[in-house]
Amino acid sequence: MFLDTFKPKQFTLTAPSPLLWRVAFSNPPVNVIGPSMISDLKELLTELETNQTVNTVIFESLDPDFFLAHYDLAADPAEAEALPSPTGYAAWVDVLVRLSHVSAVTISAIRGIARGAGSEFVLATDMRFASLEKAILGQMEVGFTALPGGGAAGRLPALVGRGRAFEILLGGEDFSAELAERYGYINRAVPDSDFERFVTAYATRVSKWDRRVIRDIKHYINKYTLLPDSEYPLHSDAFWGAAARPEFQSINSQLFEHGLQTRSDIEYNLGRDVGTIFPKL
Amino acid sequence: MFLDTFKPKQFTLTAPSPLLWRVAFSNPPVNVIGPSMISDLKELLTELETNQTVNTVIFESLDPDFFLAHYDLAADPAEAEALPSPTGYAAWVDVLVRLSHVSAVTISAIRGIARGAGSEFVLATDMRFASLEKAILGQMEVGFTALPGGGAAGRLPALVGRGRAFEILLGGEDFSAELAERYGYINRAVPDSDFERFVTAYATRVSKWDRRVIRDIKHYINKYTLLPDSEYPLHSDAFWGAAARPEFQSINSQLFEHGLQTRSDIEYNLGRDVGTIFPKL
Amino acid sequence: MFLDTFKPKQFTLTAPSPLLWRVAFSNPPVNVIGPSMISDLKELLTELETNQTVNTVIFESLDPDFFLAHYDLAADPAEAEALPSPTGYAAWVDVLVRLSHVSAVTISAIRGIARGAGSEFVLATDMRFASLEKAILGQMEVGFTALPGGGAAGRLPALVGRGRAFEILLGGEDFSAELAERYGYINRAVPDSDFERFVTAYATRVSKWDRRVIRDIKHYINKYTLLPDSEYPLHSDAFWGAAARPEFQSINSQLFEHGLQTRSDIEYNLGRDVGTIFPKL
Numbered sequence: 001m002f003l004d005t006f007k008p009k010q011f012t013l014t015a016p017s018p019l020l021w022r023v024a025f026s027n028p029p030v031n032v033i034g035p036s037m038i039s040d041l042k043e044l045l046t047e048l049e050t051n052q053t054v055n056t057v058i059f060e061s062l063d064p065d066f067f068l069a070h071y072d073l074a075a076d077p078a079e080a081e082a083l084p085s086p087t088g089y090a091a092w093v094d095v096l097v098r099l100s101h102v103s104a105v106t107i108s109a110i111r112g113i114a115r116g117a118g119s120e121f122v123l124a125t126d127m128r129f130a131s132l133e134k135a136i137l138g139q140m141e142v143g144f145t146a147l148p149g150g151g152a153a154g155r156l157p158a159l160v161g162r163g164r165a166f167e168i169l170l171g172g173e174d175f176s177a178e179l180a181e182r183y184g185y186i187n188r189a190v191p192d193s194d195f196e197r198f199v200t201a202y203a204t205r206v207s208k209w210d211r212r213v214i215r216d217i218k219h220y221i222n223k224y225t226l227l228p229d230s231e232y233p234l235h236s237d238a239f240w241g242a243a244a245r246p247e248f249q250s251i252n253s254q255l256f257e258h259g260l261q262t263r264s265d266i267e268y269n270l271g272r273d274v275g276t277i278f279p280k281l
Numbered sequence: 282m283f284l285d286t287f288k289p290k291q292f293t294l295t296a297p298s299p300l301l302w303r304v305a306f307s308n309p310p311v312n313v314i315g316p317s318m319i320s321d322l323k324e325l326l327t328e329l330e331t332n333q334t335v336n337t338v339i340f341e342s343l344d345p346d347f348f349l350a351h352y353d354l355a356a357d358p359a360e361a362e363a364l365p366s367p368t369g370y371a372a373w374v375d376v377l378v379r380l381s382h383v384s385a386v387t388i389s390a391i392r393g394i395a396r397g398a399g400s401e402f403v404l405a406t407d408m409r410f411a412s413l414e415k416a417i418l419g420q421m422e423v424g425f426t427a428l429p430g431g432g433a434a435g436r437l438p439a440l441v442g443r444g445r446a447f448e449i450l451l452g453g454e455d456f457s458a459e460l461a462e463r464y465g466y467i468n469r470a471v472p473d474s475d476f477e478r479f480v481t482a483y484a485t486r487v488s489k490w491d492r493r494v495i496r497d498i499k500h501y502i503n504k505y506t507l508l509p510d511s512e513y514p515l516h517s518d519a520f521w522g523a524a525a526r527p528e529f530q531s532i533n534s535q536l537f538e539h540g541l542q543t544r545s546d547i548e549y550n551l552g553r554d555v556g557t558i559f560p561k562l
Numbered sequence: 563m564f565l566d567t568f569k570p571k572q573f574t575l576t577a578p579s580p581l582l583w584r585v586a587f588s589n590p591p592v593n594v595i596g597p598s599m600i601s602d603l604k605e606l607l608t609e610l611e612t613n614q615t616v617n618t619v620i621f622e623s624l625d626p627d628f629f630l631a632h633y634d635l636a637a638d639p640a641e642a643e644a645l646p647s648p649t650g651y652a653a654w655v656d657v658l659v660r661l662s663h664v665s666a667v668t669i670s671a672i673r674g675i676a677r678g679a680g681s682e683f684v685l686a687t688d689m690r691f692a693s694l695e696k697a698i699l700g701q702m703e704v705g706f707t708a709l710p711g712g713g714a715a716g717r718l719p720a721l722v723g724r725g726r727a728f729e730i731l732l733g734g735e736d737f738s739a740e741l742a743e744r745y746g747y748i749n750r751a752v753p754d755s756d757f758e759r760f761v762t763a764y765a766t767r768v769s770k771w772d773r774r775v776i777r778d779i780k781h782y783i784n785k786y787t788l789l790p791d792s793e794y795p796l797h798s799d800a801f802w803g804a805a806a807r808p809e810f811q812s813i814n815s816q817l818f819e820h821g822l823q824t825r826s827d828i829e830y831n832l833g834r835d836v837g838t839i840f841p842k843l
Binding site: 141142143145146147153154156157161162163164165166167169170171172173182184227234235238242247275 | 667688689690720722743746748749764767768770771772774775776778779780782783786787788
């Protein structure tokens with residue numbers, strides 16, 4: 001069966017029960033989202049789109065400091081784009097649009113940093129719980145001169161309202177779990193000492209409900225809150241358009257010189273530093 | 282006049298002034314919503330739809346522990362469905378859709394438990410204030426294998442956002458007033474010692490405004506935030522479809538054996554226990 | 563250039579950098595919004611609609627007690643309406659609709675009272691920061707028998723949700739910065755001792771980003787959260803319709819007898835007193 005044959009390279013998949021799966025990201029040193037992880041996620045989604053048993057999937061990280069750092073900015077984008085795309089959309093859009101439509105309940109359990117595409121991943125799951133002390137969220141793409149390519153500008157307003165969506169995307173700063181909860185960016189910040197218990201208890205409870213009622217609840221809330229899928233390729237095109245410009249490439253190069261995609265100060269403080277290292281004036 | 286001739290069986294109706302009415306639910310032992318209360322509510326709504334004087338209606342409970350426990354699961358559904366339905370919708374949908382359209386301002390003053398259809402009732406009023414210490418809200422229908430039939434999945438996202446709407450409906454758990462306020466499920470949690478004064482002061486103030494401006498404010502906010510009424514029969518059909526299945530009936534029977542619809546532990550802790558008494562595994 | 567030739571009468575305009583402008587309202591004694599301020603704002607907007615350099619505009623007040631008190635109720639409305647209106651809408655609607663469409667990021671830095679049209683102004687900017695101790699917001703128009711004419715009923719639901727929008731507009735009461743933050747009426751309440759530093763740091767950071775990404779972010783969030791502009795003339799017509807009625811004029815006269823538009827108790831406490839001085843019963 002799938003659980004026996006699926007060998008993801010950049011996350012572990014465990015099944016505490018046939019009804020509840022746990023995906024734990026593991027792509028050292030900082031859990032960037034590159035072609036290999038995207039390939040793993042696409043394979044997982046293909047299974048979730050037909051699996052009639054699993055009701056709940058938790059997404060978490062084996063790295064306590066990094067949930068998902070951001071898109072892999074060192075990889076050749078053509079690699080991810082060469083993977084099959086059932087929606088016909090760009091690789092990251094294909095993953096997130098399909099994620100938002102699976103029949104299982106998807107829960108992000110955020111410890112560590114979820115920035116850029118990592119933040120977009122959690123925004124595309126059904127709900128987000130975060131460690132009060134250890135979670136950091138942010139969309140720092142503005143500092144790279146690019147609209148977030150995975151649709152943060154489409155998903156944030158339905159969670160945090162118009163004014164706070166502007167603040168998050170235009171500021172590009174890091175948000176603590178406490179502030180993210182006040183804004184609605186996450187459902188709830190839970191003290192780290194209770195976090196694992198809380199998430200497991202909630203997810204286990206949900207996993208045992210009747211499959212049909214889960215499908216009904218997801219159907220109606222999706223009906224009233226999801227944008228048309230066709231919006232998301234527009235964001236992706238804007239991102240890749242910006243990424244092709246010399247300004248983006250210059251910022252990117254400079255950040256790699258400072259240690260981007262290693263366990264460096266720049267990765268820990270990217271929300272702050274993207275605005276202080278490269279001022280326009 | 283109406284106030285002299287209307288003799289509701291399951292709530293009291295008082296008029297501190299011609300501009301302000303108070304409806305206080307009273308259907309011992311736990312204030313379930315059955316055919317008689319629905320009949321009373323329909324009669325009240327018919328009056329509110331033509332009354333040109335009353336500006337504000339407070340909904341509260343004479344029972345400090347139970348605002349409205351949930352739909353009456355012991356009654357024959359045919360009784361409520363046999364009542365007149367001006368909208369043509371199922372009984373509970375007819376009540377809630379009409380409630381959301383009356384010209385008077387409707388205020389829920391929640392002390393005690395408002396679960397299931399009781400929570401849906403307060404969601405269909407214009408605003409919700411709750412006792413910080415004594416109010417509990419929840420939609421535990423998921424534990425009965427059923428989508429909430431009165432439209433919680435339609436009304437919650439406009440209040441709490443997509444992620445928290447999923448959490449509330451998929452978890453089926455109880456929410457304290459404090460957490461309900463943080464999520465936007467209620468407007469505000471007010472310390473119980475000040476609750477009665479707060480609600481009366483607010484409602485009295487609103488009741489004295491010009492009738493035309495109240496109508497205008499309600500018109501425009503409704504225009505921008507209400508779903509089409511035609512969504513709600515879909516939820517009701519999903520609920521009654523589930524209620525006809527053996528799983529629902531089995532859960533229901535077991536809950537009645539544990540004391541459902543009496544002043545029992547199961548009624549006090551239904552949000553928790555619906556998930557622990559009947560696990561699928 | 564514009565900065566050299568523009569001589570606004572009721573605010574100061576400074577440019578800490580070509581990328582960041584600060585508008586500080588100054589129309590003693592309480593910063594009402596009258597024909598002269600509207601004229602200044604229209605001229606500023608005309609510049610912002612073509613200026614290709616400035617990225618961020620902060621709106622603040624030179625008066626620590628009054629951000630913008632409300633519309634000027636002593637002026638002849640014909641004066642403002644005689645000004646050019648590129649949208650063709652009434653004067654205040656023209657200002658706010660254009661404000662919500664400029665390409666620069668607009669930030670309200672609220673110290674003191676922002677009521678009525680003053681609150682509507684901040685609602686039409688992209689985001690709102692407020693001094694925790696010194697800011698007060700409210701829409702007290704209901705107490706004048708009028709729907710807010712600048713579209714508060716259109717902009718509040720996207721920020722605070724349906725239930726809280728009703729409470730704010732139907733109650734007409736003052737909101738502290740702390741409560742306004744809990745409701746989402748403002749982005750964040752910041753302790754006054756840190757307020758100036760916080761706002762300047764955020765606005766400066768944003769001002770330095772690439773102009774194209776700011777335009778993209780604003781484009782998509784506007785696409786998903788703005789109502790059609792054509793809604794707003796409806797609110798304005800409702801306001802002016804009410805303002806022509808004897809009830810409005812009587813309330814207005816009585817308030818001026820109590821010191822409206824002077825540094826009087828009535829201006830400091832208008833949210834409270836509009837409901838206690840003129841009870842209907």
